[in-house]
Amino acid sequence: MNQDSSRKLQTATREKLRKLNSLRGGFSQRLPSASALGKIFMAFPLGEPIYQMLELKLAMYVDFPSQMKPGVLVTCADDIELYSISEDESVQFDKPGFTALAHPSPLHVGTTHGVFVLDPHEKSSSSDVETISCLRFLHKPSLNKMRDSGAVCKGQSGLFSVSGEEFVYTDSTYYFDFDTAKSLLNLLKELGPLDCEIDAYGDFLQALGSKATIDYTNNTANVTKEESSLVEIRQKIFHLLKGTPLNVILLNNSKFYHIGTTSEYLFHLTEDVALRAELGLLNSAFSLRETSETPGCCVMCSVLDPSCSVGAGSVVEFSRLGEEASVGSGSIVSGCWVGPGLSVPDGAFMHSLCVNHQDKIRFVTVFFGINDNLKHSVDAPASMDELKLCSVGLSQCLSHWEIKNEALRFSGDASSCNLWNACLFPVCSDQQSSFSVSLKMLQAVLSGSTNPLPKDTKLMSVQECLQSKNLEEMLKLRKVLYTDITQRRFSS
Structure with missing residues (x-):
């Protein structure tokens, strides 16, 4: 393939990705890990390679077209x-x-x-x-x-x-x-x-x-x-x-199963005996290192070091866990690179995104408590303490990071301040350091300790991350995981 053809193919691929992403509905503020690609592309712990919600929907409705006159079928992706x-x-x-x-x-x-x-x-x-x-x-x-x-x-x-x-x-x-x-x-x-x-x-x-x-x-x-x-x-x-x-x-x-919130997502993928039996859901799907010894957790398309651990009731997807790394119970880890020895707390949500920032590819790892309300809004930054991150008022969180209240920026509509548009999450040069920096911030809030951010650290909101996401790079990372899992499985 010559250089001109390669550029045309890349341009066509980007356009397809843009159009594909525009087909999904609104942002998933109750399950943020589904927002970047859309809920219709959520992974499920079955299949080789793992199935997405799209495949499940097609399988569920396979008999409909033959019983349908011309028209439009509308369905939810969660x-x-x-x-x-x-x-x-x-x-x-x-x-x-x-x-x-x-x-x-x-x-x-x-x-x-x-x-x-x-x-x-x-x-x-x-x-x-x-x-x-x-x-x-x-x-x-x-x-x-x-x-x-x-x-x-x-x-x-x-x-x-x-x-x-x-x-x-x-x-x-x-x-x-x-x-x-x-x-x-x-x-x-x-x-x-x-x-x-x-x-x-x-x-x-x-x-x-x-x-x-x-x-x-x-x-x-x-x-x-x-x-x-x-x-x-x-x-x-x-x-x-x-x-x-x-x-x-x-x-x-x-039976109707809704998985559009973090609590529903965790329950149905890790605890719901009925759904797991009906669909044949697995504890470990298309991943390196079986987790059958930890019942009640779910690992999808991830590479885990044999020495790491995943707690009951937790979901890990499209991630890497290094030596002696651990994930607590009832947590979601999505698209992350968890370095050696790092420990994700119980009840934590952590999701790494690839973004375009100042004409460079960067990474941002967002973090919340599983039950945090990202939709709850206040009218002005002065009322930010009504917003709770891991059950801690936002101004108190800022004090743990040595950020002044007046320095906190909210993206988008200034009359609506919430966790979704609060610029709290550091912009980093690589996936692994992004996770490490955000994890330290989360641990500081939970422990009541101080973790000052380096000077001139740029902070983004979830809203900004999604507006500037680099979908092509995120899919490349998934492709690398897929290749790594496939090759190492074949060699073993």
């Missing part, structure tokens, strides 16, 4: 739906308007997902699959809202057979037909480029059903950033879709 139906039944997407899958779920699950209000006169079958019309769709409703709207069912599904046991039908994947797709495209042309966030579930599905009302268009509680045009555009969508049928396919013998 959930898994497993279902069982008899041989004479099928899941069909052949009705006009919208058709959504529905799963029986406990009431508490309904408060964080979409809930269907069904027509009580239609549901009569006890089969695994039943298609009925929906009166209304509720987006993350309260318990009282579910009860008042008639969404709560009792002991009728395959999973809730105990008499009187309450449940709701929650959402996952949905389909809309070609005519509806054309109508939405025409509306987009009329509106022009959007400057606000439109939710594919809340803003579309809440407009459907005979009992749908326009009230939801003014509710911005679940919006990441509210723009002035949001309510007006929502109302136009409502009026366009009002009267469009919403059919619901009740998958009565099904």
